[in-house]
Amino acid sequence: MIGISDIEAAADLIAGHVIRTPTVPGPGLTALLGAPVTAKLELLQRTGSFKSRGATAKLLSLSEAERAAGVVAVSGGNHGIAVAHMAGALHVKATIVMPRSAPARAVRIAEAAGASVRLTDTMDGAFQLVGRLRDEGLTLVHPFDDPLVVAGQGTVGLEFAEDAGDLTDVLVSIGGGGLISGVAAALRARRPGVRIWGVETEGAEAMSRALAAGGPVPVALSSVVSTLSAPAVSELTYAHVSELVDEVLVVSDREAVAGTLDFAEHAKLWTEPAAGCLLPAARRVLERVGEGARLGLVVCGGNATTGDVLGWAERFGLR
Secondary structure, rough: OOOOHHHHHHOOOOOOOOOOOOOEEEEEHHHHHOOEEEEEHHHHHHHEEOOHHHHHHHHHOOOHHHHHEEEEEEEEOOOHHHHHHHHOOOOOOOOEEEEOOOOOOHHHHHHOOOEEEEEEEEEEHHHHHHHHHOOOOEEEEEOOHHHHHHHHHHHHHHHHHHHHOOOEEEEEEEOOOHHHHHHHHHHHOOOOOOOOEEEEEEEOOHHHHHHHOOOOOOOOOOOOHHOOOOOOOOOHHHHHHHHOOOEEEEOHHHHHHHHHHHHHHHOOOOOOHHHHHHHHHHHHHHHOOOOOOOEEEEEOOOOOHHHHHHHHHHHHOOO
């Protein structure tokens, strides 16, 4: 497991390459939820999500031989964008593998950054293809099963701990678990009394299924939230979450999309459902902990188009 020294080293490494995103009070969200809310705005990060942190930490740590071999990454969208962007800046050849369910915008951005994008029918197929390309000699930049990537994502928690006021509960979305693993490691070191809650969507429940089974297990993916859709978590992220996170909550796709609309209306933030899922989960947290809660939300990304959100809203009867 990574520690605070690993996260601090990652922060030094990526400084100048990523943005120290704002940590702000959310008066609109406070009114909506009935409890004080502070938001960490990772949707304002370069490439639109926290993924730039871990990708940058990993790519800057590669040897010359690893860079020369070219890198490969698997992604539901945001990790691919981040790897493509940083690889382009470093003049490293990048291959990004995504399922066809990934946002078309993510494919366009990765290709515009100079990456070669390969599409598969499923996320399982994407992970399998990446494994073959790694075996053929490309350097893998894994979205979550890598201590350097987790430490890079942990810089979100380091900044949150330094910049936020007094918090009782912090909510973090979970896909493969890299973000919450790093954030939890940072918060346990800097704010040990804070409760940490993970949030998944139905049909992308890799971490909650792992916790129930006592270790990573494959899951069938059906959520519309492609950026949270990992076919399984890793031993690395499972270990962090099982030890450091209080509980993982699961919300429906409909609730996640409704949360995206609530972020737009009440916080003036254009998020993706991977962040929108935090709001229905926050309501459940408040029901559990009662009065006196002060919430922190890691708003992980905003890479959804207006067409995406309107289409989901129509599908779930939210318009």
